[in-house]
Amino acid sequence: MIAFEVVDALRGYQRIEVPEEINLNLMEVLKASEYHIPATCGGMALCATCQVEVTSGIERLPPPTEIEMDMLDQLPGCTAQSRLACQIKINENLSGTVFNLHHQ
Amino acid sequence: MVTTDICVIGAGPVGLFSVFEAGLLRMRCHIVDVLPQIGGQLSEIYPKKPIYDIPGYPEIKAEELVEKIYQQIQPFKPTFTLGERVDSLSRTEAGDFIIITADQTQINAKAIVIAGGLGCFEPRKPTLDRLEYFEGRGVEYMVKNPEKFRDKKLVIAGGGDSALDWSIYLAEIAESVTLVHRNESFRGAPDSTEKVLHLASQGRLELFLNASLHSLQGNGVLTAVEIINKKGLVNKIDADYMIPLFGLSPKLGPIGEWGLNIDKNAIEVNTLDYSTNIPGIYAIGDINTYPGKLKLILCGFHEAALMAQSAFKFVYPHHKLSFKYTTVNGINSF
Missing domain, CATH: 3.50.50.60 (FAD/NAD(P)-binding domain)
Incomplete structure (x- = not known):
């Protein structure tokens, strides 16, 4: 099991566990966990509606790709901890990571 | 003031294609979109991305699909109000719908088709x-x-x-x-x-x-x-x-205040004809929700076809509708 934490203004703190072999990205897992994330573009890093802040453990994640950087760079209020959930693959790197959800 | 049979809200692929399905049944359409260009998400978010699940096109770029549908609907002479957000909805005494945009354009229509995708694109x-x-x-x-x-x-x-x-x-x-x-x-x-x-x-x-x-x-x-x-x-x-x-980000916007049944930012519809809880208002494409909903362009096309059959009965309650394939008589343009 891979376990990480999600902080959300509406639902507060929640621990999420997913099987290791799951082949999904974080946006898909958050949607499946019924978080309200529009994910307009469906995971192409083109809409930024799945923006999250990685408040702990960002150093364990692979750095953003060029396409993710292009989108992050356009956003107001984007910080060094900002990522797009659709570009974060679920794997053991995520264990212990804390994600803070942006509400749009 | 614009007077039309159907006011289509949203100029994405599904909104555009609804002009074709309505046109086959001799209904004219006027399309309103908050963006200054047609195509919705396809033009605004991913114009250069290839799409692989449009029947008949093994691969087609989003902007090309928009262009092809635009060509396809030309026989039915759609009219457009682009760059204006739909704001208010009211009724005439005769029961027609009146839509007014944020820039005060008024559109009178017998039926409304909401093909608004994830809502209207608003600035971040x-x-x-x-x-x-x-x-x-x-x-x-x-x-x-x-x-x-x-x-x-x-x-x-x-x-x-x-x-x-x-x-x-x-x-x-x-x-x-x-x-x-x-x-x-x-x-x-x-x-x-x-x-x-x-x-x-x-x-x-x-x-x-x-x-x-x-x-x-x-x-x-x-x-x-x-x-x-x-x-x-x-x-x-x-x-x-x-x-x-x-950049721009989609929001449901004023449509959310029209009295439609809404679940998680999507409009609930009856899958018989994609009608909403308000008779004469339909919702098709990504903006609707029903058990088993798949947000695919091709599903939106199907929804447009069924919607048009039902809208015909609403627009022309006393006319009889005879279903014909386009291969029988071709396209009778306006």
């Missing part, structure tokens, strides 16, 4: 105190008429192509342009970046990199913008206008 807004107060008093999210900014002092925020392109353009006509970007480099088109850096080196544009918007100042109208850099140093820039250009 920075988090700033009193931002809403200054909207229309110096804060502008779009450059609709550049002449408005002639000989004015402008602060532009953002690092994408539109921030770069408008900074270059407005540097020619404005009294001053200050461009604020939170990073130390730009990821927009290289030649636009080069032009901005060149203008900055000539003193025709002031550049604040590694900086972000801090506060807005003014009494009644905007007079200055404070900018803060990563070290916490604040600069006050005199400004008549502040133009944040951080």
